[in-house]
Amino acid sequence: MEDPVGFMRYRRHEAGKQHARARVRHWHEYEQIMPLDHATIQSRRCMDCGTPHCHAYCPVHNLIPDWNSLVSEDDWHAAWQQLESTNNFPEFTGRVCAAPCEDACTLSIRSRAVTIRSIELAVVEQAWQSGWIRPQPASRKLFRRVAVIGSGPAGLACAQQLVRAGYRVTVYEKANRAGGLLRYGIPDFRLEKPVLERRLAQLHAEGVRFRTGIHVGQDLEFEALHRNSHAVVLACGSEQPRPLDVPGCSLGGIHFAMDYLVQQNRRMAGDYVSHELELDAGGKQVVVIGGGDTGSDCVGTAIRQDARQVMQVQYHDRPPDHVDNLCYWPGPVPEWHANDHDDEGCRHVWAYDTVAFTRHSALVDQVDGLTLQKLRWVKG
Incomplete structure (x- = not known):
């Protein structure tokens, strides 16, 4: 670590946010990306624990102390490589994740946790700005076809991993645009859609084919898709709402x-x-x-x-x-x-x-x- 007592030296400072009175007048993202010099200081609060619970509680098991250490040394490219090794889409998680890693931060026992999510977002946005995020097409193509049903975050991550391994991947999406929950479930004030579009462009360039407006099971029989593919991945999401079965629940004006x-x-x-x-x-x-x-x-x-x-x-x-x-x-x-x-x-x-x-x-x-x-x- 650049500063072994940084957790005592520096206070937690979060990324800035537009004032509430201003942000309610528009639909754009209002949380700002942490400046690089601020992220460097904040990363020095990481204690580099012997047992990093932040890593265990991260849903994708990011190697958080590792890239915190690299950010603290201003080695942003190496930090990006470390982050990319465990997370296909840090620009999404850096914006919308509930950050259970920060709850698990050892520093939070008696102080305030490291700003892990903000540092993650600063790393990936620096990677985009610097041109480090480029298509990674497979060096050798396999003559095996995989169909992915659903183009939400799980389907996209699966498609990217498979196409980089050489598989011929086609993603089927019932909506008229790809993105699933990222596009249709999360409001623009949390995730603006150009952030999604630039990542979809990378997947296109890597060889992923998208067939939108096709509802598998209605527009295309599942059995036919299964026969024409070596494997089928179900990444359909969970769209079934949980009804509130009480008197009056069918009245107009009540919506899921x-x-x-x-x-x-x-x-x-x-x-x-x-x-x-x-x-x-x-x-x-x-x-x-x-x-x-x-x-x-x-x-x-x-x-x-x-x-x-x-x-x-x-x-x-x-x-x-x-x-x-x-x-x-x-x-x-x-x-x-x-x-x-x-x-x-x-x-x-x-x-x-x-x-x-x-x-x-x-x-x-x-x-x-x-x-x-x-x-x-x-x-x-």
């Missing part, structure tokens, strides 16, 4: 999160959305049931559509302001931290369960309110 987010992303792409099917929160009072990342994306979308009021209902208690980290580390610590959409005006309702949806009149098939039940959580 992915229907709402997908339509807004299609609108941003310039696709036609009929007025009859339009989901627009403008001028409305909006209630989002669920406090996870998808719920937060719905909150941010509704706010940017100029909703009159946005409220988020969550079934668990409001987390305490302070807890003993050692009781939970290296897992997530249930402490209250305001998120970005709180700054934008979202209100929270804690420890309530939705038991019914109501309407103003039996003659009107439109939701007008909801009935909540207070929950009391006790330790078993």
Whole structure:
């Protein structure tokens, strides 16, 4: 490590964000990429632990202390090579990952974790800017065909690994554009689509074929695809919503999160959305049931559509302001931290369960309110 006591010398400083009053007026990304000199300083806070829990808790097992060390020495090219060895798309994870690695950071036991996600994003964006990310076509082609069904992050990563190994890869996507969840599920204010397009261009150049607008099982029989391929990869994603089976759940004005987010992303792409099917929160009072990342994306979308009021209902208690980290580390610590959409005006309702949806009149098939039940959580 460049500075073995950097974790004592330097404080955590996160990447900058545009002010809430300004960012709600547009759909662009509002979190800034950390400047290189700031990322270098922040990387020196890494303790280079003997047992790096950040590595174990990273979903793709990034070698985080290794590239932190290289960034601390300003060796950005080597840091990129190290990052690329475990992660096909750091520009996506660096923007949208929940960063469980930071919860597992040893420094977080008694201080604040290393800004791992921001450093990761700084590394990959420096790699793009420097021209280090180029197509890597296979040196030898194999006469074996692989069909990948689904062009979300899993399908794209699988396709890239296979085509680089020499396989002839075709990705089938039922939508009219490739990208899956990256394109249609994540709002532009978290992941702008040119970030996706430049990576798709690399996959094209490496030899991946994309067939969009083809729903396997409807437009193309699976058996026929299977017969004409040496292997088929199912990377279809999980689009089946979990219904809230309570009285009034079929009333108009109640929508599943992915229907709402997908339509807004299609609108941003310039696709036609009929007025009859339009989901627009403008001028409305909006209630989002669920406090996870998808719920937060719905909150941010509704706010940017100029909703009159946005409220988020969550079934668990409001987390305490302070807890003993050692009781939970290296897992997530249930402490209250305001998120970005709180700054934008979202209100929270804690420890309530939705038991019914109501309407103003039996003659009107439109939701007008909801009935909540207070929950009391006790330790078993």
